Amino acid sequence: MSTTMTFTFRPLDPLRDAELLHAWVTHPKAAFWMMQDAKLEDVERAYMEIAADEHHHALLGLRDGVPAFLMEHYDPAHRELVGLYEPQPGDIGMHFLTPPTDTPVHGFTKAVITAVMARLFEDPAVRRVVVEPDVHNKAVHALNAAVGFVPEREIQKPEKKALLSFCTREQFEKAVAA
Structure with a gap:
């Protein structure tokens, strides 16, 4: 990346942002979002x-004030992963989605996941980020590894076979410093 990308976040407005989100989540690129x-x-x-x-939140990531990606975070003790692993204090679950574009920017998605992780770790109570992407989503596995995630095991969720992966604050800081 030749230029640094800066992002801001704002809470998602389900009604005001629905049309934009609909275009994102129904696009073939978002197949793993399962809202085709x-x-x-x-x-x-x-x-x-x-x-x-109260256990699940959605934010829009903005670049220069324009919606550029979707970020969700959740409490895995109450959502998504209940009964599928033993949550630890300080765990937070995360999803993110970059929308389709006709003009891809090299490094954009890595900049997005880095910003999402930095945002989550701004909360001193967060010790570890948990993700559960589809086992077939190789692109996101590579992005996750690039910011410090370590896969633990495959799990069966109701809607998919997922790769349960974790990233501590230390793993994230080491990965982004590299």
């Missing part, structure tokens, strides 16, 4: 449920 056939109302409903959930 979602209607606009489905996206609104899904993100209204997240907005009302």
Whole structure:
């Protein structure tokens, strides 16, 4: 990356942002998001449920004030991974989605996951980030490894076979310093 990318975050507005999100999550590039056939109302409903959930949060990542990616974080003791692993104090779960583009920017997605991780670790209570991407999503496995994630094992979720992976604050700092 020749220029540093800076991002800001704002809470997702399920109604105001639904059209934008719908275009992102139904695009073939977002197949692993599992919302390919979602209607606009489905996206609104899904993100209204997240907005009302004290254990799950959705943020838009902005670049120069323009929505550039989606970030979700959740408490794995209450969402997504309940009963699939033993959560530790300070664990936080994470998803992120970069939208399709006709003008890809080299290093953009790595800059996004780095910003997402930095944002999560801004909270001193967060000790470890947990992810559970589809086992077939090789691109995200490589990105996860680049920011310090270490795969632990495959798990079976209701909707997919996932690669349970963890990244501590120390692993993240070491990976981004490299």
